[in-house]
Structure formats: C-alpha cells, structure tokens
Amino acid sequence: MSTDKKAFYLTTPIYYVNDAPHIGHAYTTVAGDVLTRWHRQKGESVWFLTGTDEHGQKVMRTADASGVAPQDWVDRLVADAWKPNWEALNIANDDFIRTTEVRHTERVQKFLQSLKDSGHIYSGKYEGPYCVGCEEFKLPGDLIDSNGEKLCPIHSKPIELVNEENWFFRLSDFAQPLLDHYKKNPEACQPESARNEVVSFLEGGVSDLSISRSTFDWGIPVPWDKKQVVYVWFDALLNYATAVGLTDDPDSEGGKKFAATWPADVHLVGKDILRFHAVIWPAMLMAAGIDIPKKVFAHGWLLVAGEKMSKSKLTGIAPSDITTHFGVDAFRYYFLRAIPFGSDGSFSWEDMSARYTSELANDFGNLASRLAAMIEKYCDGILPAVSSDEVLKSALAATVEKADFAMCALDFQGGINAIMEYCKRVNGYVTEKEPWILAKDPANKKELEEVLYNTAESLRALAVLLHPVMPATCEILWESLGAQEKLGVIANQKISDVATWGQLPAGARVKKTPVLFPRLETNA
Ligand code: MSP
Numbered sequence: 041m042s043t044d045k046k047a048f049y050l051t052t053p054i055y056y057v058n059d060a061p062h063i064g065h066a067y068t069t070v071a072g073d074v075l076t077r078w079h080r081q082k083g084e085s086v087w088f089l090t091g092t093d094e095h096g097q098k099v100m101r102t103a104d105a106s107g108v109a110p111q112d113w114v115d116r117l118v119a120d121a122w123k124p125n126w127e128a129l130n131i132a133n134d135d136f137i138r139t140t141e142v143r144h145t146e147r148v149q150k151f152l153q154s155l156k157d158s159g160h161i162y163s164g165k166y167e168g169p170y171c172v173g174c175e176e177f178k179l180p181g182d183l184i185d186s187n188g189e190k191l192c193p194i195h196s197k198p199i200e201l202v203n204e205e206n207w208f209f210r211l212s213d214f215a216q217p218l219l220d221h222y223k224k225n226p227e228a229c230q231p232e233s234a235r236n237e238v239v240s241f242l243e244g245g246v247s248d249l250s251i252s253r254s255t256f257d258w259g260i261p262v263p264w265d266k267k268q269v270v271y272v273w274f275d276a277l278l279n280y281a282t283a284v285g286l287t288d289d290p291d292s293e294g295g296k297k298f299a300a301t302w303p304a305d306v307h308l309v310g311k312d313i314l315r316f317h318a319v320i321w322p323a324m325l326m327a328a329g330i331d332i333p334k335k336v337f338a339h340g341w342l343l344v345a346g347e348k349m350s351k352s353k354l355t356g357i358a359p360s361d362i363t364t365h366f367g368v369d370a371f372r373y374y375f376l377r378a379i380p381f382g383s384d385g386s387f388s389w390e391d392m393s394a395r396y397t398s399e400l401a402n403d404f405g406n407l408a409s410r411l412a413a414m415i416e417k418y419c420d421g422i423l424p425a426v427s428s429d430e431v432l433k434s435a436l437a438a439t440v441e442k443a444d445f446a447m448c449a450l451d452f453q454g455g456i457n458a459i460m461e462y463c464k465r466v467n468g469y470v471t472e473k474e475p476w477i478l479a480k481d482p483a484n485k486k487e488l489e490e491v492l493y494n495t496a497e498s499l500r501a502l503a504v505l506l507h508p509v510m511p512a513t514c515e516i517l518w519e520s521l522g523a524q525e526k527l528g529v530i531a532n533q534k535i536s537d538v539a540t541w542g543q544l545p546a547g548a549r550v551k552k553t554p555v556l557f558p559r560l561e562t563n564a
Contacts, residue, residue, distance in 0.1 A: 047087040048079045049301040051280045053309050054091040054137060057117045058099050061125040062356035063375075063387065064310070064342050064349050070372050071339065071381065071452060072308050073131045077508035078447045078455075082535050087301050089283050091137035092122055096175045096272035100258035110258050114140060129359060130368055130511055137283040139260075139275055147282035148275055149263040151328065152251075154287070155209070156264060160327040164208045166250040169199040175272045177202070177250060194312065194348070206250040207262060209274070214323035215246040221322070227335060229318045230450070231382035234311060234338040238318040249274075249320060277321045280304055281330070303331040306450070311338040312348070337450050340384035342375070349387075357387065369510035370396050370557065376452035376509065377460075393560060403463050404502070405556035408517050410470070411495050415550040418479050423496055423522060423548040424489035428541050432494055435465055436501055437539040443505060444535055459505045466498040493544070496521055500544050504533040513556050522548030 052072045055065050069090055076088040094114040103113035118138060126133065137144060155161050169178040173195035183190040183199060190199050219242045222229055229235040252268040253259065259269025278286070284301040285294025309317050314336070322332040341348040344355040363371045374392050377399070379385030415421060439462040446454035473491040478484040500521055507514040507530050518530040526545040527533065537543075 045085060046299075047085040047301050048076070049087045049284070049304045050076050050079075050089070050306045050308065051304055052090040053313060054093040054139065054276055054279050055122070056098070057092040057094045057114050057122065057138075058102050060356060060358065061121055062349065063359055063362065064356070066125070066129060066359045066371075067342055067375050068308055068310060068339065069126060069131055069133075070129060071376060071450075073129075073133070074372070074376060074452060074508045075306070075308075075447065075450065077132065077511065077531075078535070080531070081504070081508060081533060082444075087135070087284070088133045089135050089137060089280065090126065090131070090133045091135075091279060091283070092118055092139070093272070093276045093279075094118075094138055094140045095259040095269070095275055097172050097253075097256055097258070098175060100256055101172070103258075111140060114138070125359065128363070128368065129372065132511075135283055137279045139279060144279060144282045145260045147285075147287045148260050148270060148278050150287040151278060151282075152270065152274075153263050155324070155327055156207075158327070160210050160213075161207050161251070162210070164206060164248075164250070165204070166206045166208075167203045168201070170202040171195060171197070171199050173197055195350075202253075202255075204250075204254050206254065207252040207265065207268065208248045209251045209324070209327070211249040211320065211323050212246050214326050215242050217326055218242055218319060218322060221332070222318075228333075229314075230335060230337050233382070234314055234318070234336075238314065241315060242319065246319065273316055273320070274324070277316060277324065280307065280321075280333070281325075286330075304333040305335065307333050307336045309336060309338050311340060314338040337382075339381050340379065342379075343384055343386045346386075362392070365560070366392060366396055367557070369513045370400055373400065373456070373509050377456045379453070381450055381452050396557065396560060399460055401557040401559065403460065403467060404506075407463065407467055407470070407495075408499055408520065408553055408556055411492065411499060412520055412550055412552045414475055414479075415492055415496070416552060418475070418488060419492065421550055423544060423546055423550055424493050425546045426542045426544075427490040427493045429469070429490070429494045432466065432469060432498055433539075433541045435462060436498065436541070440501075440505070440535065440539045447508075456509060459502065462498070462505075463502055466495060466502070469498075470495055493546075496550065497541060497544050500527075501538050503530060504538050505535070507531065507533070516553055516556065520551050520553040522550050 050072050052069050072088060076086050080086045100110055103110040106113065169183060169190060171178055171192035173192060178199055182193060184193050191197060192199055222235060222239055226235060229238050251271045251274045252262050253271055254268045257269055259272060260275050262268040262270060285298035288294030288298060307317050317336045325332045343349060349355045359371060374395060378391060439458050442458040443455045446458060475488055475491045478488040500523055503514040503517045515530055518524060521544060523544060527543060
C-alpha cells in the first residue's frame with residue numbers, strides 16, 4: 041500500500057461520554073465502519089476515527105453529583121462503556137480520540153492562540169439562552185414556549201440564561217465564503233436537504249460565536265486567559281484535526297500524519313449537529329488557512345414513538361438489547377438496509393424479525409448451508425471443476441458496479457439492495473437447475489457439478505461484497521468455501537476483483553457452516 045497517497049479519512053462525531061451508548065450512536069459508527077471497510081477493500085489506505093467528547097458543564101455536573109472527580113468519571117465511562125461497546129459491534133476504528141488527552145488539549149490551545157494572533161478572536165459580553173443538554177447557545181427563536189417557560193426543542197428542558205464576559209470568534213466573516221463554497225461544491229454537504237438547510241441558515245445571516253466560558257472549569261484553559269475554558273463545541277470539533285497532528289511541525293510524525301490524512305473525506309454526523317459541522321467547523325479552519333473537509337454527510341434520526349431516540353427522554357435502546365436476540369451482524373445490516381441514509385426511520389422488532397428471517401436466514405444463510413450440504417453429499421465435500429454461467433457472471437459484474445457506486449455515495453441501502461438482489465438471483469438459479477434432481481442420474485454428473493461450482497463461486501462473491509457489512513458471518517462463509525488457502529484472507533479481497541469469475545479453486549475442501557443466521561427464538 042502506498043504511503044505517500046492521502047488516506048481516505050472518515051470520522052464519526054465524538055459522543056458525549058456521559059450518555060450510555062445507544063443504537064442512535066451505533067447507527068452512525070456502524071455506517072462509518074461499513075464505509076471504511078468498503079474503501080479498504082477497494083485497496084485504498086484508510087483512516088477511521090471515533091472517540092468521546094469529555095468536557096463541558098453536563099459532564100462536570102454529573103461527576104459532581106456522583107462524588108467523583110471529572111477525570112476519573114470520564115476515564116471510567118470510556119473504559120467500561122464506550123470502548124467495549126464498539127468492540128462488541130466489531131468496529132475497526134484506527135484511532136479513538138478523547139478530548140481530555142494531552143495530544144488534543146495542547147493542539148487545541150495552539151490552534152486557538154494562532155486564531156487570536158491573526159485577529160479572529162475578540163473579547164465581548166454574552167447574554168442569552170444556553171441549553172446544557174445540547175451544550176449550545178440558543179437563539180430566542182429556537183426555543184419552544186411551555187406555559188411561559190422557555191424550553192430547548194431537542195431536550196424539552198428549561199434553558200439557562202448565560203451572562204458572561206467571553207471570547208468571541210468572528211464567525212460572521214465566513215458566512216459569505218461558506219455560501220460560495222457550498223454553491224460551488226454541492227457534494228461538500230449532503231444529502232441535498234442538509235445542504236439546503238445550511239445554505240438558508242447562512243443566507244439568514246450569522247452572528248459571531250462565544251467560544252469560552254468563565255463560570256466553570258471543566259474544559260481546556262484559554263491559553264492567554266486562564267480564568268476561562270474553551271467552549272466545549274469549539275474544543276470538540278477540533279478533535280478531527282488534533283487526532284491526526286494539527287499544528288505539529290510538518291517534519292514531525294504528527295505533521296506527516298496530518299499531510300497524509302487531512303482534509304477529512306467524510307464527516308459523518310446526525311442531522312442534529314449539522315450546523316456545527318457545516319458552518320462553525322469549516323469557518324474555524326478557513327480562519328486558520330487550513331483546507332476544509334471534503335464532505336459533511338448528515339444522516340437522519342432513529343425515532344421512537346415519532347421522536348428522536350435519546351437518553352434524556354429515556355427512549356435510548358442499548359445495542360446489546362438487539363444483538364443478544366439477532367446477533368451483531370444482523371444489527372449492523374438492519375439499520376443500513378432498512379432506512380435510506382439521510383432519512384429518519386423507526387426501529388421495530390417486527391420489521392427487524394421479518395427482514396432477518398426472509399433476507400438473512402432464508403435468502404443468504406440457507407443458500408450457504410444448502411450449497412455446503414450438496415457439495416458434501418454429491419461431491420464428497422470437494423469443490424468440482426471450475427465452470428461458468430454467462431447469466432450469473434454478467435449479473436455479478438453489474439451488481440459490483442452498482443453496489444460500488446452506491447456505497448461510495450453513502451447510499452448504503454442501495455448498495456446492500458444490489459447485493460441482496462444478486463443473492464436472490466442465485467437462489468433462483470439453484471431452484472431452476474434443481475441439482476437434487478440432477479443428482480438422481482449419474483449421466484447428469486457434469487451438469488450437477490457445474491451448478492454447484494457456479495453457486496459456490498456466487499457465494500464467494502457475496503461473502504466479499506457483504507464482508508464490510510457483516511464481517512464475522514462472511515468470514516465463517518469464506519472458511520466454509522475453502523477459499524482462504526488459495527485466495528488469502530477475506531479482508532484482502534478487492535472489490536474490483538469480485539466479478540472476476542472462477543477464483544475458487546477446483547479441489548477446495550468445502551465444509552458445512554455453522555448456521556449463519558439461526559432461527560429466532562420466540563418468546564411467546
Ligand atoms: N458530542 C457531540 C458531538 C461532537 S462532534 C465534534 C454530540 N454527541 S452525542 O453523543 O449527542 O452524539 C451525537 C450523534 O450520535 C448524532 O450526531 C448522531 O450521529 C448519533 N445519534 C444520537 N442519537 C441518534 C438518534 N436517535 N438517531 C440517529 N443518530 C443519533 O452531539
């Protein structure tokens with residue numbers, strides 16, 4: 041792999057460390073994991089970052105309420121909740137950034153000092169509403185009125201009034217450059233609905249942003265005014281760049297890493313935090329003369345009872361509630377398959393059970409177990425001679441092209457559908473050829489073997505294409521097809537080679553798989 045080529049760099053939001061990981065967080069991170077695994081299988085060098093957002097008033101208050109020092113509190117949450125959660129979901133991130141790490145805090149201070157030195161920061165007075173849940177300064181028009189009390193529309197909780205001497209960032213200077221940027225580069229903010237929202241927000245005019253707080257101390261000290269800490273969002277947004285060496289000397293290790301990764305290719309975010317990523321963050325970078333990210337993609341919300349699922353509304357569902365029933369790979373598959381990326385969607389046990397049974401257990405799992413059973417029964421477990429079927433072959437080529445296009449455009453549903461359509465087609469092929477009937481007459485031996493080889497070869501392709509989505513299951517299938525010995529590990533199989541027919545070697549030992557998607561237990 042070439043090292044001087046820039047990596048495909050993808051980030052997730054850094055999650056509030058205080059929250060218990062729920063399926064909303066997992067939705068974003070799994071999407072990032074699938075996309076980066078796909079790009080790795082395209083042979084690209086990839087860098088995938090996730091992490092935790094650990095400063096701010098909310099964290100300080102909960103640590104205080106629990107009688108624990110904030111640093112101990114966040115250390116515990118990362119070790120006990122966040123890291124195990126991502127491991128359990130088989131997330132292959134390359135790095136995990138925590139905003140309390142020295143590598144982050146030092147670089148934030150250096151960056152901030154450089155903005156101050158170049159005149160982008162001034163001192164002023166902030167007076168206005170603040171939501172601690174969002175850690176966000178609100179505009180009066182953002183709030184909802186409940187019997188005369190002003191509530192945050194996201195948390196439905198009362199806002200607090202802040203009245204402080206703060207440091208301000210001249211955000212307003214960048215409204216026009218950002219508008220020009222999004223008009224010239226529509227791919228920089230997606231989907232289209234998100235871009236329209238950002239453009240109309242910018243057109244409405246943008247005020248300067250208070251970027252420090254003086255009434256509590258759980259944050260990064262402002263380097264020239266130690267009585268203030270950096271506003272938690274200003275600190276948090278910088279994680280994407282501090283994690284790869286922002287502000288380091290170009291000849292140092294950090295500087296080289298920065299050159300090899302920056303600008304980020306995709307910031308994946310939920311639509312709740314779009315403005316931070318598509319307005320404030322690129323403005324901060326523009327002020328510093330640093331390239332801005334190539335794309336911010338805002339996906340929709342997982343809803344419960346029609347509202348954004350969240351811990352504060354007690355509607356958070358833990359990933360393990362679902363994985364214990366359906367398994368990790370079905371969890372990774374389901375949300376990306378069922379909800380167009382960019383739209384809101386609801387989780388329902390019924391829909392997930394239905395898709396699990398029809399798409400994963402019947403269409404995919406059964407195909408794999410039937411093939412292995414037939415090769416064992418009719419060919420003593422040995423893969424017969426290489427053969428080819430023109431219809432399957434050309435359908436596969438079209439599938440790879442379609443799936444690759446969709447995945448790279450973050451249309452996960454379109455990509456997975458294309459692959460599962462091919463799976464259906466292979467099932468149709470087996471049903472039509474009826475190998476169990478062919479097996480009754482030795483005169484059909486050659487035809488029987490062709491059908492079995494073509495089916496095995498199709499499963500080889502399915503295993504590779506579905507590997508980014510369901511890595512553990514596809515590794516089991518790979519093993520069962522006897523593919524590893526000749527073709528190597530599945531993670532190294534290239535998307536661009538998938539459609540090359542005839543890769544499974546004749547004579548490979550095909551083993552029965554454990555059932556890939558076991559029948560669901562019913563609690564009735
Ligand atoms: N800490 C900030 C982000 C800072 S990034 C520089 C934050 N954290 S969060 O824990 O609230 O996580 C927000 C992200 O989690 C959302 O942007 C989204 O990616 C994901 N989701 C949280 N709840 C979600 C749903 N109900 N549905 C879909 N995604 C959700 O904001």
